[in-house]
Amino acid sequence: MGAYRIPGPLGSAYSQEPIDSGTLALVATPLPGALGAGAMHPNAATPIIRGTANARQPTLSLGNRGRFVLELQTRLSQEAPHTVLKIDGHFGPKTHAAVVAYQRRYRLTADGIVGPQTWHQLMLKPRRRAGAASSATPVPAIPPPASRPRPKPADGAPNKERRFIDIRWVESEAYCGGPATLTGSTLNYSEGSSEKAQVLIADNSAILTSVALAIAGDSFSQDVPVKDWLPRRIGSDYEEARDQNATAAGKKTPKPLSMKFIPTLKLAECSIGISHFHMLVKNYECQIQGNITYVPGFMAWIIQLGSTVKIPASDGQAGVNWGASDPNSFSGSDWRYAKDDITADSGMVYWDGKAWQEVPDSWNDTNNVKRYGIGIWREGTANKAQFGNGWPESIPNWSAAHQAIASKTLPDWCAKTKSAWSKKFDLRRDDCKSSKESCCRYSVTATVAFTAVAQRQDHTIVIGVNTGRSNADAWSLGDTRPGLAPHEFGHHLGAPDEYPGGVGIDTTVNTDGATKGIDSSSLMGSVPNSSVPPIKARHLNVISQHLSAMIQAEKGVSWKFKAVAHG
Amino acid sequence: MINSSAIVAVVVCLAVADARAAATNENSGEQSLNQTAGESRHYNLTFRSLTDFVAPGVYAYMTVTRVDGSNCRALMILNRHGGDRPNRPIGLFGTRLSRDDTDAIGATIDAIRWQELPAPTTGEISAATLELEYHHGEHDVRQTFNAGNVGLQQSPLKPLMQRLDEIGGTLLMHPERTVSVAIARTDHGFKLILKNTGDGPIIIADPRPYAGAEAAGRGVVGVASAPDQTSGFQPVPELTPIPLKAIAAGAPAIILAAGQAFEAETVAWTAPMAGRYFAKASWIDYTGPRFEPGTVMPVIPDPGAEAGDKRPYPIRGAAFSGYLKFNAN
Numbered sequence: 001m002g003a004y005r006i007p008g009p010l011g012s013a014y015s016q017e018p019i020d021s022g023t024l025a026l027v028a029t030p031l032p033g034a035l036g037a038g039a040m041h042p043n044a045a046t047p048i049i050r051g052t053a054n055a056r057q058p059t060l061s062l063g064n065r066g067r068f069v070l071e072l073q074t075r076l077s078q079e080a081p082h083t084v085l086k087i088d089g090h091f092g093p094k095t096h097a098a099v100v101a102y103q104r105r106y107r108l109t110a111d112g113i114v115g116p117q118t119w120h121q122l123m124l125k126p127r128r129r130a131g132a133a134s135s136a137t138p139v140p141a142i143p144p145p146a147s148r149p150r151p152k153p154a155d156g157a158p159n160k161e162r163r164f165i166d167i168r169w170v171e172s173e174a175y176c177g178g179p180a181t182l183t184g185s186t187l188n189y190s191e192g193s194s195e196k197a198q199v200l201i202a203d204n205s206a207i208l209t210s211v212a213l214a215i216a217g218d219s220f221s222q223d224v225p226v227k228d229w230l231p232r233r234i235g236s237d238y239e240e241a242r243d244q245n246a247t248a249a250g251k252k253t254p255k256p257l258s259m260k261f262i263p264t265l266k267l268a269e270c271s272i273g274i275s276h277f278h279m280l281v282k283n284y285e286c287q288i289q290g291n292i293t294y295v296p297g298f299m300a301w302i303i304q305l306g307s308t309v310k311i312p313a314s315d316g317q318a319g320v321n322w323g324a325s326d327p328n329s330f331s332g333s334d335w336r337y338a339k340d341d342i343t344a345d346s347g348m349v350y351w352d353g354k355a356w357q358e359v360p361d362s363w364n365d366t367n368n369v370k371r372y373g374i375g376i377w378r379e380g381t382a383n384k385a386q387f388g389n390g391w392p393e394s395i396p397n398w399s400a401a402h403q404a405i406a407s408k409t410l411p412d413w414c415a416k417t418k419s420a421w422s423k424k425f426d427l428r429r430d431d432c433k434s435s436k437e438s439c440c441r442y443s444v445t446a447t448v449a450f451t452a453v454a455q456r457q458d459h460t461i462v463i464g465v466n467t468g469r470s471n472a473d474a475w476s477l478g479d480t481r482p483g484l485a486p487h488e489f490g491h492h493l494g495a496p497d498e499y500p501g502g503v504g505i506d507t508t509v510n511t512d513g514a515t516k517g518i519d520s521s522s523l524m525g526s527v528p529n530s531s532v533p534p535i536k537a538r539h540l541n542v543i544s545q546h547l548s549a550m551i552q553a554e555k556g557v558s559w560k561f562k563a564v565a566h567g
Numbered sequence: 568m569i570n571s572s573a574i575v576a577v578v579v580c581l582a583v584a585d586a587r588a589a590a591t592n593e594n595s596g597e598q599s600l601n602q603t604a605g606e607s608r609h610y611n612l613t614f615r616s617l618t619d620f621v622a623p624g625v626y627a628y629m630t631v632t633r634v635d636g637s638n639c640r641a642l643m644i645l646n647r648h649g650g651d652r653p654n655r656p657i658g659l660f661g662t663r664l665s666r667d668d669t670d671a672i673g674a675t676i677d678a679i680r681w682q683e684l685p686a687p688t689t690g691e692i693s694a695a696t697l698e699l700e701y702h703h704g705e706h707d708v709r710q711t712f713n714a715g716n717v718g719l720q721q722s723p724l725k726p727l728m729q730r731l732d733e734i735g736g737t738l739l740m741h742p743e744r745t746v747s748v749a750i751a752r753t754d755h756g757f758k759l760i761l762k763n764t765g766d767g768p769i770i771i772a773d774p775r776p777y778a779g780a781e782a783a784g785r786g787v788v789g790v791a792s793a794p795d796q797t798s799g800f801q802p803v804p805e806l807t808p809i810p811l812k813a814i815a816a817g818a819p820a821i822i823l824a825a826g827q828a829f830e831a832e833t834v835a836w837t838a839p840m841a842g843r844y845f846a847k848a849s850w851i852d853y854t855g856p857r858f859e860p861g862t863v864m865p866v867i868p869d870p871g872a873e874a875g876d877k878r879p880y881p882i883r884g885a886a887f888s889g890y891l892k893f894n895a896n
Contacts, residue, residue: 298802301650306732340650340803342793342845342890347653366630366735367616368649368695369714369728376800383800394799405805466802469650470693471715478805481619487692501697501713502690520620527692528620529627529853 060114062170064091072114075122076102085216093181096170097221100183112170163187164195164249167213170221173241173258175557176432176440178226180257182213182246189215195248199224202243202256213248227434231261238263238283265554270546274504275494276459279546281442286427286547290417290448290492293460295384296398296406297377299468299476301338302387303350304370308363309334316353318388337385337392338371351392373469373476375462379455386462386474402465409477410450410463413485420486420523420532421446421493425540425563427547440559443566444543448489459492483523483532490524490535494542498525512536537563608673610636610703614731616714618649618695621853624866625883628695632734633870636703639669640870643738646884653847653889656764658745658882659864660738661873672734675726676701681708684723691715699727743873744769744864744880746823750788750848750888756836757788759811759848759888763823770863770879772818772856775811775831785818785852786811788833793843793892806847809833820856822879838895848888855883 058068070089076098077085085098096112103110106121114122163186170181182197189195194212201208208229213220224246231238240263243256265281267289278289302318320335338350338359346363349356365371374386376395383391398406422445429440453460464470467478472488491497496504498519505517512519513536519525523533540563551559612634619627631644642661664672676699694714701708712719720728742765749760763769774786789806811831821829838844864873864880873880 298800300800339800342803342892345654345889347890348650362736364732364736364739365649366632366643366645366739367614367697367714367728367731368618368628368630369616369697369720370732371649372691372694372715391800396799396801467805471691472693484693497690497692499690499692499696499713500711501687501716501719502692526620530621 057116057119059116060091062091062093062096062112065089069095072099072122079122093170093179093183093221093223094216096181097183097219101185101217101219104185160188162189164189164251167197167246167248167251167253169246169253169255169257171257172255173260174226175260175262175555176226176229176429176434178223180224180226181221182211182224182248182253183219183221184213184248184251185219186215187218189218191216195220197222197246197248199244199246199257202245208244225433226259227432228436228439229259230434230436230439231263236283240264260555262551262555265547265550268546268550268553270543270549272542272545272549273494274491275542275546277492279543279550281547281550284442286442286444286543288421288444288446288493288543290446290489291451292448292489292492293451293453293457294463294475295375295377295379295454295456295460296402296452297375297384297462297464297474298395298466299373299464299470299474299478300376300385300391301340301348301468302335302372302374302385303338303348303359303363303365304335305350305359305363306334306370308360309350309357311352316351316392318351318385320387335388337388371469373464373471373474375464375471375474377456377462384456386471398465405465405477406463413475414448414450416482416532417448417486417489418446420483420535421489423566424535425537426566427540427544427561428564430560430562437567441564442547442561444540446489446493448485448492461488481527481529483527486532487523487527490539493539494545495524495535495539498522509538512538514538537565539563608636608670608703610634610673610676610701612636612672612676613698613700615698616695617698618693618714625853627853627885629884630735631867632731632738633867634664634669634672634734635870636669636673638871639664639666640874641669641734641738642743642868642870642873643735644867645739646882647886651849651885651887653887654747654749655886656742656745656747657884657886658765658769659743659868659873659880660741660745661743661870662738662741664734664737672730673703675730676708677703677706679723679727681710684719687712687716687719689715689717743767744882746771746850746882746886748786748848748850748886748888750846750891752891752893753832756809756833757790757846757848757891758830758832759786759788759850760828760830761786761821761823761850762828763825765880766825767877768822768824768879770820770822770856770858770881771829771883772852772854773814773821773831774829774850774852775818776813777817778813778815783808784811784813785854786831786848786850788846788848790836790844790846793845809836809846818854818857820858841894841896843892843894846891846893849885850887851885852883853885855881 060069060072066089069091070087073085073087073095077087079102085094099114100110100112103118108117108121165185165187167182167184170183171179174180194214196210197213198210199208200206211222211224213222239261241258241260244259245256246253263284267278267280270277270279280287302320316336318335318337336350338348340347341349344358346359346361348359350359376385376391378395378397383393383395385391423443425444427442427444432440434440462474464474464476468476470476470479470484475484496506498505498514498517500518507516509517513521521533523535524539526533544561544563547561548559551557614632616630617626621627627647628649629646634641641664642659644659646657648655690713697712697714699708699710744767745765746769747762747764749762751758751760759774761771761774772785774784776784788809790809791804791806794801794804811833823829858881862878864876864878866881
């Protein structure tokens with residue numbers, strides 16, 4: 001199981017750092033065309049152009065760029081002036097084809113990779129090269145251009161017989177978007193002529209696409225657009241690879257191109273910023289698995305009595321410390337533990353350090369800022385409170401009746417969370433060129449489970465069985481707001497708050513209903529009394545990053561995703 | 568989220584001298600921001616505490632406090648007390664503050680360095696959204712924060728929060744158009760009593776359920792066995808709801824004059840066994856009464872304008888009785 005832990009810039013912040021190979025803690029797989037350790041980078045700025053092969057000339061292959069590639073292209077052009085080869089410093093498919101043709105001509109290993117032997121041959125003077133080729137080696141199957149009969153000018157006279165020699169895939173495998181290149185050799189084709197090639201599924205010969213092979217000189221190198229090639233469902237699962245051949249002029253690629261698909265990814269632990277969940281991909285469905293651990297407890301209060309209660313300031317103080325930025329600011333404040341009590345006329349009592357006392361009628365909180373719901377629970381022999389020094393009386397374990405309430409409510413929370421986060425948006429590969437909307441597209445489902453634990457640790461919440469005021473880390477089973485669990489689970493998925501004064505607000509967000517990161521119409525911006533607001537596409541940003549990371553790690557390809565409406 | 572390690576973004580909206588400020592300035596004349604104590608402060612203050620969106624303009628817990636610095640008039644619309652405190656009226660409260668108190672409120676807001684507020688370090692979706700709108704001459708403050716931003720309230724905004732708390736306490740003692748809920752036993756069950764505890768008429772919807780659509784009704788009595796006295800934490804038992812007797816037609820409006828009460832009986836209830844019980848009446852109505860436009864007071868009136876308004880005040884929100892404790896044989 002892979003694990004992606006990418007802390008935000010400040011650890012617990014709800015940041016959504018963009019993922020690239022520089023920030024991911026992944027083992028990077030060298031990209032095709034990359035140089036091995038110790039080799040000189042082909043893109044180095046200083047060219048060394050000599051008449052002989054030089055030890056510092058790097059090995060070049062498809063994808064390289066730079067001045068050594070320029071030199072290579074220049075020499076290839078000198079070798080075969082009839083070949084239209086763009087001198088642009090980019091080792092693309094046409095350069096590759098030219099190299100292969102050159103290597104074949106001189107009976108070098110025709111692999112398209114310019115190593116020491118190919119460089120050596122290129123560095124020899126033309127006449128000496130030609131002589132070496134003709135004297136030291138048997139006559140090649142494909143004679144060098146200088147010794148081959150050239151097509152006659154277009155004067156009405158018939159050309160000599162054309163021969164389509166062969167067709168091959170340059171790459172052994174390809175993902176959607178490519179690259180996939182067909183190359184090959186021809187004989188006696190006039191400049192500018194073409195052959196039609198077809199790409200077929202190997203096992204049933206279904207035609208996927210047709211391309212025109214533009215012939216230049218005695219060879220061709222043709223990019224094949226890899227798009228709209230969708231995987232088939234084989235039984236209950238999508239195929240992960242299938243062979244594809246190409247045919248042209250009666251010739252067929254000797255080895256197929258293995259078309260790769262990514263319908264499946266292994267279960268991975270995902271932890272970017274504050275997100276923490278597991279995800280696997282099966283049949284193009286991102287299956288998010290959240291597990292919320294909780295300690296069974298109760299809801300109580302912490303209240304600020306102020307001047308309404310005349311007792312020594314230190315008596316019964318809960319010892320809360322609200323602010324990390326100024327740790328001592330509030331440690332001396334008069335916050336005390338409180339609970340509902342039907343025997344009190346005011347309905348509430350507070351702890352004065354020795355006993356529970358009725359909250360006086362003179363105590364008011366008209367703006368709802370002097371009382372916060374908190375979770376309390378028992379941990380071994382300790383009576384714990386979410387804030388402060390600890391609850392001042394014995395906290396019971398859940399009774400059978402309490403368990404029954406949990407057994408009824410928790411499945412409801414699971415269902416609401418699943419409903420809120422599943423099949424609302426898909427993740428579509430950002431640079432997929434396919435016209436078929438289903439290509440490179442992953443649906444998203446989220447399931448969550450609640451697991452009781454004996455000790456509260458990071459990410460463990462308190463579930464209060466009685467009715468009370470919930471907070472992010474203490475959820476009341478009596479809280480009837482249907483969006484509570486889906487909202488808080490959104491943080492597990494890496495979505496930041498979107499209400500004024502919330503945590504981790506991304507003030508750069510000004511689209512899709514949000515203004516400076518505030519969106520009271522979204523699930524992350526509001527938890528209304530009787531409805532579940534919709535999630536927005538941006539809420540899946542971190543999930544998209546995780547999917548990219550999983551694909552990079554497992555398949556070695558770099559794909560980016562964006563959320564699009566589920567369809 | 569109350570989390571000391573959390574990083575938060577500040578949401579501060581401080582606008583200066585917009586069109587409304589210009590209008591305010593025009594009304595108030597050439598007011599200096601550095602007035603000496605005792606000078607009239609022609610400001611307008613609106614402070615809202617909003618929790619749990621219900622519908623546009625309606626929140627489960629909503630308190631709106633308004634002060635007009637020119638006439639010292641203060642009012643508060645409170646639709647539900649936090650913690651569902653028993654025996655507390657809800658509705659419209661209003662009074663005239665002393666000139667000193669009125670000026671002190673303005674001076675407190677003027678003294679806060681709004682543009683230098685630190686970023687709040689905590690926040691909580693379940694806590695109230697707090698909105699401040701203050702217009703004083705060219706000084707125009709609009710600030711939105713969260714009741715979970717405890718550090719912000721306990722430090723740079725502490726003087727303001729204390730002032731607002733004091734105003735709230737003062738206003739609670741001056742109910743103008745308010746309703747409270749009481750409970751009483753009857754021969755066959757209970758009755759819920761809605762009483763106008765203000766000094767002017769109010770309009771509410773009949774709390775009783777009616778045939779068909781609204782089975783639960785707006786009023787209900789909950790009853791439960793009183794828990795045994797034990798040491799240690801004991802949550803309040805869940806109450807079994809006893810509905811009010813239904814009526815034929817749907818929720819007609821009821822106008823109550825000052826001091827007048829409306830009573831509605833529950834369906835018959837018999838204790839399942841002898842013992843000690845407790846009961847509580849709840850009135851929850853966020854829809855409100857139906858009325859013809861212009862026939863009732865605005866829900867959030869301008870300070871001062873409400874004093875002479877003779878029209879009934881529409882109340883929606885939630886109020887709760889105290890606990891009724893009794894023995895059943």
